[in-house]
Amino acid sequence: MDNVYNETTEPQAKPSRRPFGCTLRHLRGWRLPIKALQAILSLLAVICEEIVEGCIKCGGLYFFEFTSCSAFLLSLLILCVYCTDVYETFGEDKVQTVNLWTMRAIAVCFLLASIVLAATISGSAVENAACVFGFLASGAFSAEIIIECFHSRKQNVDGSSENPGNAQSYTENQPLNKQS
Secondary structure, three states: OOOOOOOOOOOOOOOOOOHHHOOOOOOOOOHHHHHHHHHHHHHHHHHHHHHOOOOOOHHHHHHHHHHHHHHHHHHHHHHHHHHOOHHHHHOHHHHHHHHHHHHHHHHHHHHHHHHHHHHHOOOOHHHHHHHHHHHHHHHHHHHHHHHHHHHHHHHHHHHOOOOOOOOOOOHHHOOOOOOO
């Protein structure tokens, strides 16, 4: 007996395998350079901070160390989420929300840590470099927040309806057969 389904059914296509499950398709446009810049500047701040041989007031340096290391690790974690299948697992909305709140927290903490470090450094070249990279990194995190807010406002303006509210003065809300 012949199987009638052989001619009409097709084998299920296997999903294409990416090397190590990595892709950059979620980091299009401005997002990839800013994410890379955040990670690089955070790493440079950590490296400069670790090279400091001695400190007079070490509290600011320790706070900066914690903040810069945390910022570097969190920026790498978010970068990994964008580049792997985890992005599809969590969904775009959740990833975007977590990214935005994380970037806000990192920007504020990094700026505060850089200010504290600037106030407590002894003036060595390595401490100054760490402070500069801290301010640059906080600027990179802030830049992503500003760009993201700009894009979300633009989408809200572009996506809003041309008839805000239920205004009765518009002709489209008037009955077709007007009774006189």
